[in-house]
Amino acid sequence: MGQRVGSMWAHQRGRAPVQSDRAADGLVRHRPRAHHGLSAEQESVLELQRLAGNTAVARALADGRAQGLVTSVDAIELSREGKDPEGGIANIREQTSNKLAIALTQRGIRDDPPIMKPDPPRQTKKGWVSTAKRVDAVPEPMLKEFWPTKGLHKTGEGNYLYVEDDWAKKLEKGEDEHVNDARLAWELTWKKVQTTINELSKEPETGEADGPAAEKALWNRYVKALPKDLQPEGDRPSDAKQRDVLAVRPGTFFAWMWEITVARDGRMYHETKTVPPKAERTAPKDAIVQDIEGFPTFEVDKRTSADFIEEIRKKYTPGKIIQGSKLKGGDVTGKEH
Numbered sequence: 001m002g003q004r005v006g007s008m009w010a011h012q013r014g015r016a017p018v019q020s021d022r023a024a025d026g027l028v029r030h031r032p033r034a035h036h037g038l039s040a041e042q043e044s045v046l047e048l049q050r051l052a053g054n055t056a057v058a059r060a061l062a063d064g065r066a067q068g069l070v071t072s073v074d075a076i077e078l079s080r081e082g083k084d085p086e087g088g089i090a091n092i093r094e095q096t097s098n099k100l101a102i103a104l105t106q107r108g109i110r111d112d113p114p115i116m117k118p119d120p121p122r123q124t125k126k127g128w129v130s131t132a133k134r135v136d137a138v139p140e141p142m143l144k145e146f147w148p149t150k151g152l153h154k155t156g157e158g159n160y161l162y163v164e165d166d167w168a169k170k171l172e173k174g175e176d177e178h179v180n181d182a183r184l185a186w187e188l189t190w191k192k193v194q195t196t197i198n199e200l201s202k203e204p205e206t207g208e209a210d211g212p213a214a215e216k217a218l219w220n221r222y223v224k225a226l227p228k229d230l231q232p233e234g235d236r237p238s239d240a241k242q243r244d245v246l247a248v249r250p251g252t253f254f255a256w257m258w259e260i261t262v263a264r265d266g267r268m269y270h271e272t273k274t275v276p277p278k279a280e281r282t283a284p285k286d287a288i289v290q291d292i293e294g295f296p297t298f299e300v301d302k303r304t305s306a307d308f309i310e311e312i313r314k315k316y317t318p319g320k321i322i323q324g325s326k327l328k329g330g331d332v333t334g335k336e337h
Helices: 040-052 054-066 088-094 165-199 211-225 239-246 253-258 262-266 305-313
Strands: 077-083 104-109 122-124 127-129 142-148 151-156 159-163 272-275 288-294 332-335
Touching (some): 077 088, 077 165, 088 151, 104 165, 142 165, 165 211, 165 239, 165 253, 165 262, 239 253, 253 305, 262 305
Parallel strands (some): 077 142
Antiparallel strands (some): 104 142, 122 127, 272 288
């Protein structure tokens, strides 16, 4: 059922289905941020809006999404589609390298985390102060989920899988779990950091003796305002140290959170198998028809994303990688669970 940003419920005729994780990682795209916290794409979109109006902007955003990038401001892009028997499971398999999949969730996010950058220190009546540059937007996940609806789905020449209504709903809920995991992981990491940075764009109540001291005090306020696992190392502002925590690459805390949903499949919570039909099914002559059944470990709609992420989050240590993760680093576009 689920797979990492791509969740796949895989099955094979004659034996238990294999639920596999496939990762299709895009190229690394490091986008410089403008002085007010927007990425290069967002800057160009705003310029387009000034020159050509909202219609052109909408078209530009749509083009960005088609390339696996999301440019809109803090509005997670989610598409959900139940596939009817006409093409159904076959269509799902066309969108993944796992040709045994029967349901799929794809996740994508651009490797452009929010980074705290200090404004130049300035002298005030209370002393020297430094504030953070606002981060007006961060890339949000692009999430797509597909599952088969009730009916007889052709899975190969002469082979069919019958999806009962209750199984269609279970498969759908399983993909929802992967989506909710990804959305919450983003909220607890990049969104949390963005909010923290923007709070520090306000002038502090006290000043420091000089500019360097003001900048160091800002960094200390930033680090202390974050949960321990999101705190970067060092005693002064550093883009590199922040990316050591937030970048989309194996071993960072963000990658650990982003890939937690893989553990659902690793624990076989979404594992299914094919079994002989439990009732008479109307099918073409000489067709081999099978039904879906869950493994003993199967559990959907029992473990919330909040509870599951909290459980796995506690197990992180710097550099640790989720077992089963295929994340290679850089932008993640079209990852599968």
